Amino acid sequence: MRFTLDFMKKNVREYLALINQREEDRWERWSIYRQTLTDLSIKVLLEYPNADVLMIGSGALDDFDLNRLSAHTKKMSFLDLDIKATKEGIKRQGLTPEDFMVIQQDLTGFDDVDFFDSWHQFMLGEPSFAETILFIDQKVKQILDKDLSLPIQKTFDVVIICPIYTQLIYHEWIEMVDQQHLKSWSTEEILKLKAYLLDLMVPIIDDVNKAIKKWVKPAGKIIAISDIIEWSEADFISFEQMHPSLSEYELMDYYLSYVNQYGMGLGDYGLWSLREGLIEQTSRFILWPFSNERVMLVQMMVINR
Numbered sequence: 001m002r003f004t005l006d007f008m009k010k011n012v013r014e015y016l017a018l019i020n021q022r023e024e025d026r027w028e029r030w031s032i033y034r035q036t037l038t039d040l041s042i043k044v045l046l047e048y049p050n051a052d053v054l055m056i057g058s059g060a061l062d063d064f065d066l067n068r069l070s071a072h073t074k075k076m077s078f079l080d081l082d083i084k085a086t087k088e089g090i091k092r093q094g095l096t097p098e099d100f101m102v103i104q105q106d107l108t109g110f111d112d113v114d115f116f117d118s119w120h121q122f123m124l125g126e127p128s129f130a131e132t133i134l135f136i137d138q139k140v141k142q143i144l145d146k147d148l149s150l151p152i153q154k155t156f157d158v159v160i161i162c163p164i165y166t167q168l169i170y171h172e173w174i175e176m177v178d179q180q181h182l183k184s185w186s187t188e189e190i191l192k193l194k195a196y197l198l199d200l201m202v203p204i205i206d207d208v209n210k211a212i213k214k215w216v217k218p219a220g221k222i223i224a225i226s227d228i229i230e231w232s233e234a235d236f237i238s239f240e241q242m243h244p245s246l247s248e249y250e251l252m253d254y255y256l257s258y259v260n261q262y263g264m265g266l267g268d269y270g271l272w273s274l275r276e277g278l279i280e281q282t283s284r285f286i287l288w289p290f291s292n293e294r295v296m297l298v299q300m301m302v303i304n305r
Helices: 012-019 031-045 066-070 083-092 115-123 129-144 170-179 187-214 233-242 248-262 266-274
Strands: 051-056 073-079 101-103 156-161 216-231 279-288 295-304
Touching: 031 066, 031 156, 031 216, 031 279, 031 295, 066 073, 073 083, 083 101, 115 129, 115 170, 129 187, 170 187, 187 216, 187 266, 216 248, 216 266, 266 295
Parallel strands: 051 073, 051 156, 073 101, 156 216
Antiparallel strands: 216 295, 279 295
């Protein structure tokens, strides 16, 4: 066999289940982050008495205090492919999953077309590099031709988007290429393929956002949270010490300087795409202690439909 194959997830659901595995101290470590997200979200919910709310990418639900948040809603629904993690997260916070609507859906549409199983079978035929690009194009076209909004035939007062744009499919794609490619492919070809996959994330993210916008009522709002920059904790502390009274303008200036140097990533492109044609109401940056080794800068944005 002429390609490498160490380990492959069968589908997006298995990949997300791996992401949602929790460190034991995560709930405590995320306490300030969780309180900030919950406080800011409640301010929006106060504009909608008895709000009907949809949370997208709920995962293990360590991001929000559900007891406080759900007290300001008439009905709360969660959408995630890994509904086991969401239901367990609801129970961890002392609530009952049956009191909520938990919807299982792959936002990318990749599982709907059996992308990764098809890829594995395709690679067994030892295709050329050009044939591989054509295969990916055909599969992505199938995905983009689908209406991702169809499984949910209703709209909501408020839609909360948890950090999803950096977790949609790209990293699983890269793992797919690293684990299963022909050994005859050159390093240059592999790098070209990875760059091509990154370019394809633009229409995929646009397609996801198109579906999300359909789920928001005409007078509704979107609360979007997206991880955009990874910082070490030491770097962030030194940055705060340099700017003890950091304003939103200064944070934006810092962020723009980062983008000018390194370019836009998937997290901030997702927000840029989402607010296209809509009105951004407020925006702020928040520190997210993602793991014991990683600290993320998150942008939280409130968008008027």
